[in-house]
Amino acid sequence: MGELTVVGKSVERKDGRVKVTGRARYAGDLVAPGMLHGKLLRSPLAHAKILNIDTSKAEALPGVMAVITGKDFPGIPYGVRPDTRDQLPMPITKVHHFGEGVAAVAAVDEDTAEEALELIKVDYEELPVVLTAEDALKPDAPPVNEFKESNLAYSSHFNFGNVEKGFKEADYIREETFSSQRVTVGFIEPHACLAEVDPTGRILLQGSKQSPYITWRHMCRALGIPLSKMRIVNPFVGGAFSGKHDPFDVDFAAVRLAQKTGRPVKIVLNYDEVLAAYRQRNAMDARLRLGVKKNGAITALEAECVLEGGPICGIGPFNIYYFGAFLNIPYKIPAIEYHGKLVYSNRSPCGTVRGQEIVLAQFALDSLLHMIGEEIGVDPVEMRMVNAVTDNWTTANGIVVDVSGLPRCIEKSAEVIKWRASRKSRPKGRGIGFSCASHPSGPRLGGHFGSSVVLKLVEDGKVIVTHGGTEIGQGCNTVFCQMVAEVLGLPIEDVEQGVSDSDTTIFSPGMFGDRCTFWDGNATILAAKDLKRQLAEIAAKELQVDPEELEFKNRRIFVKEAPEKGIDFLLAVRKAYYEQGKPLYGRGYWAATDIDIVDWKTGKGNLAHGLDFIATAIELEVDEETGTVTLLKSAHADDAGQPINPLMLDGQVLGGSTHMIGHALMEESHYDEKGQAMNYTWRDYKQPTSMDVPLEAVVEHIHTHDPYGPFGAKGAGEASSCSTLAAIANGIYDAVGVRIKDLPITPEKILKALKQKEGK
């Protein structure tokens, strides 16, 4: 391919200008003629039978056009898997968590809609509440989900390699427990949706959705309508981080109200509703037992994990598999036994959050690795170097690592954080913590899984890219334009992002698991090559050479060996359109074929390509009198293969890490003993501000070349989310000698631990 001219450069975001001028439209900004405003009535109880809902007074209020409840839907449950269909659009027989939407109103204005909510009378019969996995699994625990008898929603059991032998061979074995709290996803744009029945009679949905495909499949099933009867057009999305994959009551209510009234209905939530009742990260309890040799090399791992997931399975079955599967990476673990349980409860429904379960698994594993290293006298950096996955490694459960820059990542992060110097001397209360992590580039989850891209070459020589991914801020729109520009030898200005409309776009299965750059990127390259082939044929005929001899660069198509012999790119385009009367489209479809659909119950299989590797070092200070932690510096060395847009890649790394600073130190969604959410306001749910991030943050790119990735790139959005928790926990230990294994690590916990330490 030669030297890259557009790929690998930090070109300006394609959607940057519209966003920075306030012109970008998000779901809440959309309007339609005759639009009504919708609002949801929410349950004040965490677990209760719905005996009756009297909507008559609300319906009679002038200005109210329709009121609906769960009974206005066919009652067809949906879910991620055929064996986990446990969700309804809105509850019919009972409510499962605080703030669950039980009724929805569409009115001519928002004030009327709010007023109407007050007129709806709901009769509940309270049911006992289960909040923790432990309580939910007790024999007399009330069943949480009406579609399942047991509160054990899913389980996963692996056994790979010879764990018993591994432990026998170990020179040292250690067992520890870890736990992690409920946290909200924390995107800034609240859920919003505009639904209407379009002029053709189909439902048109424009919502803040991360995965329109998933939304579409679930919604059509639950509404009892054919797939062809729903069209989705994506506005800009104000952050998602896996909190906006599935359809919510917001989307269902807007659609049903639009159907009932025949008018467009817009529902925009206030953020406190999001904090109270929408997607959170599973609470986790885990026990890990790790065996190592004298030099720190791991010989075996045995682990148990319980994830508490709220009243739905959602993506939970994948989460519980994922936790175990990614205990296997980024370190070489010859044998692993794992038992995971996903449990229902009456807290807010869980999906997953940036980094998914790897975030939690890595917190446990990298904390444990540090603890063991200290006991056997192996330095944290060395501990990781000894175990780091290298090229062409296959994990015990069959995940294939093609290329790993991890050893270089570890060296680099240690260098940037000045690790060696810090061992000689450092101020009191200051410490450095390490963690590594790996994240795949798009797992295969069954069903539709490939990516499709269509390129339209406009008569003026510009290309419009229509891809099936969803721009949620991660920058995929820009990255694909870069790839097209690179293949076709055009400047980035000549390639534009088209609309995201299911009428013209084949949506990819969803925007999760770092799949975008990798899967849609590969499809983009194929589409660009398709266009290139068509243009090469035209140019070849014109120049009377073989298409193979041609190169595309700087808006020209010319003979590689004789560059002066060529034609303008635009001329080839016009020849197609005007001489041949042939419009130019490029089509590309890509799906990884040598990966497996893994059985989440047993865990065997090659989940994905493009394992991204990261090593994170965080330097921090602990105030031993108050327990407050101040982050001083973070150093991330990331192997994302060939960075497509280095500046945007840095943004992903820094953003993911900052997100987890919140998880590590200050975020928690609290519930009281009756399951009522307690801090569903940003006044009391504290996410990191600009004052909470490290004073200095460095991202270094460790270049490798992934054999399957577009231009050798790997997905990079979530690795740093996975490596930050343990880096902070280990840093606190290094600073003041206390080990906190239950997140969040609050000042109170640090102080308590310091006192216990002194007491010894």
Add this chain to the structure above:
Amino acid sequence: MFIRRLPKFEYHAPTSLTEAVDLLVKYGDNAKVFAGGTDLLVSMKKRETVPEHLINLKGIEGLKDIHYDETEGIKIGGLVTLGELERSKIIKEKIGILWDAVIVMAAPQIRNLGTIGGNLCSAIPSADTAPPLMASDASVRVVGKNVKRTVLVKDFFKGPRESVLNTDEILTEVIIPNPPENSGGAYLKLMRRKAMDLALVGVAASLTLDGDEKVCKDARIALGAVAPTPIRALKAEEVLLNKEINEDLAAEAGRVASQEARPISDIRASEEYRREMIGVLTKRAIMEAFKRVK
């Protein structure tokens, strides 16, 4: 349960204090005054308070100045915003203990709206301007129908969200006597993160030393967020009197202060932690105040 759009109200924009007071007399408990609105409007959106009449005080002249006089001290109009206090050289140089508080309150946008009068009248236990003003022997001017009175800030609070203001009264001015010679003051605030948060614990300490700047002649320690109202820690102050300030003494004062307080446990922090932090912050505030004695 959830935040809503504002409820209906009748809006009034008096241009004089008399007019404002008359409105309060007329509407009594059905009216609420507001300046910045950062506290009131949120309460209204949560339907915690639903006044039928809203009286905007910002049109009243003469309540927006900061004035320094060598004898009379610092006078701050009730409608002076926290942002204006933050930007004021007078406040930073003459009454640094108050400046310490305003720069850690809420967020820049809120500081541009919220006023010192509003912060005091909200009477929330964690109001950050209260401890520094209490520690500076500040007082407030209150105007009602046929009433003009001066109340010491330390006597201004009755309970959580309850001040001594009668229904027809408006806080018009904050008066801070000039700190005596050889004085220094500091305010420290403990939060759950490094910005945009309420105080878990707030401590203001003001010291006056003798001519040699060694022995403490006078001490004021005020605590916020750790009792039903902001309070003075009188016993802790006594610990410091007529003694030379050093870290051990400051720590002792801190210990005493933590016993004087009545913190609670809530989702923000536990009672034990708050109590312990009163000790730590008091010690630090005293030492910082000591450092600042010129």
Add this chain to the structure above:
Amino acid sequence: MKEVEIELKVNGVNYKVKIKPWRTLIEVLRDTLGLIGTKKSCNEGECGACTVIMDGRSVTSCLVLALDAQGKDILTIEGLADGEKLNPIQEAFLKHGAIQCGFCTPGMVMSTKALLDENPNPTLEEIRRGISGNLCRCTGYQHIIDAIQAAARSGGKE
């Protein structure tokens, strides 16, 4: 209840609108004037997404009554660029990767403008404090801080 007629000056344009007295500035900007650039999220002053500049000072427009904004000079994100020519702050945000999903961006840019208008040469600490009232979940703030430093250095020149 009765609507009132108010005059608002936004981005140099005088508007005359009829609204209910209990409308907040953000609601009028977005729903009545169609200026959707300013975003609404928490509606209680805790996120900064709704930040606009009023008489030179940044404020959370969800906590300002529209009535109360009369007679003031209001600047929203739509008022920064001069046609296609972006404000140096906007250019710096683009150049330094300070924008990802873009939802916090209008508020963040307005807080930046208020900061730099008052303090053209802020220290790193002053920058971090200056935007401490604006939540962002995507970027981790670092690129935003870089952009603000660059905008300050360029001193308003391109």
